[in-house]
Amino acid sequence: MSSTRTILTGIVALPVALIVLLAVLVGIQPADSCTAQVLAGGVAGPTGQSLAGLNERQLQLARNGVVIGKQRRAPESVIIAELAAMITESTLRNLANSNVPESLSFPNDGVGADHDSVGPHQMRVSVWGRVGIAALMNVAYQVNWFYDQAATITGAASMSSAELAQAVEVSAPNAYAGQLDLAQRLYAMFADIDPASMPAPAPGQPAPGCGPGSGPPGAPVPASGYGQAVVAAAQRWIGTPYVWGGGDANGPTGGGFDCSGLTLYAIYQASGGRIRLPHYTQAQQDSPAGQVVPFDQRQPGDLIFLTSAGESDSHHVAVYAGRDADGTDLVIHAPQTGETVTTAPLSRVAGSDHLDVRRYTTPQPRSPTVEEGKQL
Structure with missing residues (x-):
């Protein structure tokens, strides 16, 4: 500059x-x-x-x-x-x-x-x-x-x-x-x-553009029903204290959540118990249940992992909550000791960190094979 x-x-x-x-x-x-x-x-x-x-x-x-x-x-x-x-x-x-x-x-x-x-x-x-x-x-x-x-x-x-x-x-x-x-x-x-x-886009939705469902460059795609459930599960605990190592699939432990405890809870609850992530940011990022998503294809309910420059493992994770009426990207996360689960602008949370997006989709029931069908 x-x-x-x-x-x-x-x-x-x-x-x-x-x-x-x-x-x-x-x-x-x-x-x-x-x-x-x-x-x-x-x-x-x-x-x-x-x-x-x-x-x-x-x-x-x-x-x-x-x-x-x-x-x-x-x-x-x-x-x-x-x-x-x-x-x-x-x-x-x-x-x-x-x-x-x-x-x-x-x-x-x-x-x-x-x-x-x-x-x-x-x-x-x-x-x-x-x-x-x-x-x-x-x-x-x-x-x-x-x-x-x-x-x-x-x-x-x-x-x-x-x-x-x-x-x-x-x-x-x-x-x-x-x-x-x-x-x-x-x-x-x-x-x-x-x-x-002035018309403003709803939270998590792109503004209207030149065609049906289009939006400005970089606008996230609309939330799926599953994504909305992930956001709702995380929002339930806004105001809950940050506790290092806190949180599991059933809720806060030790009186609160840390960042990965909150996200594993949200994903587990939204998936009806079918996706149980480990309690560690990089392990969640590497989980085979997660789909790599380009940042410009993010949607509410995705997890965003933050990695410091020069590091190989992510150190923080947050639930992407969509955009507010001003077009600001928001996340729900458990920040650090002394703070509580909160909603915050992604730019404020991320600083100069590298961002990776993962989407965890609920597994579909497998149809029985012909042989299995004969045994039913």
Whole structure:
């Protein structure tokens, strides 16, 4: 991200019209119509607004930064911080990256070459790529990422918008203060939009897209009945204390659950006792009952395993619970000693860990062979 910020720092005092010039220089590409029609947790369609130097696609991105922030009930200063960050990082564009060839196959507003940074917040694939390139090239995912990160920062409410943007993006140099005027103007332009009037996807469901059952890039598929049962079993114990080694197929032991105790319970209960996982994260991940699932095919009820960089065994596991109305991926998990079973944003739980998804399907009854049938 550093080279993009360095360039932008030098032009912050120039007229806004230079943003368009910069966009032309990197080669804006037409946006995919499906992505333009819907952004999970945002709002689609023409903005009906104009601002010198910004095109309609840039205004749409700014509008969704405001809308998603308002849907999440973020304070005005936090929304302005998100806008200032997008202006500084990408000049309000969903950028692919020539150093990340797979990003070029996704709808984008231009192609950059800053390290392996992609999207409006220029998220590094080497740092955040565990979710898959489809998610990183999803505008709504990146906007929600910023708000997720901001929510974890101690003292965020007392920070200025520029300070908060810096705390989330960890930029060198800090260039966000120079974009606050434009960010404030964009906020004022879209601040009157009522989030309650906007359609939002149900938890665990993709937003409507260009065809039946379609959704934005990276959207999870709908939950199966079995997946819903896994989520319901885990949700039953929200608020239960974390206990190392706690939990079995019948419920909490020693007064609580650890992460793998909660997941083995949820899978056992949802399967009617037909799937009994071991009480160890890597053993659960390796269980022959589990099906390897690409992250972009995740659905509620899947288990997500977290592995630290450089390690071979996963150290944590959570139940994927779907997305909330803002498009944020949620998990149910037993975090650590001193905490309780809870629902949390996946981005907050995962940090920089590698993610693996497993789906445990209930075995189907075997039909008897001809010989066995004769013996019945």
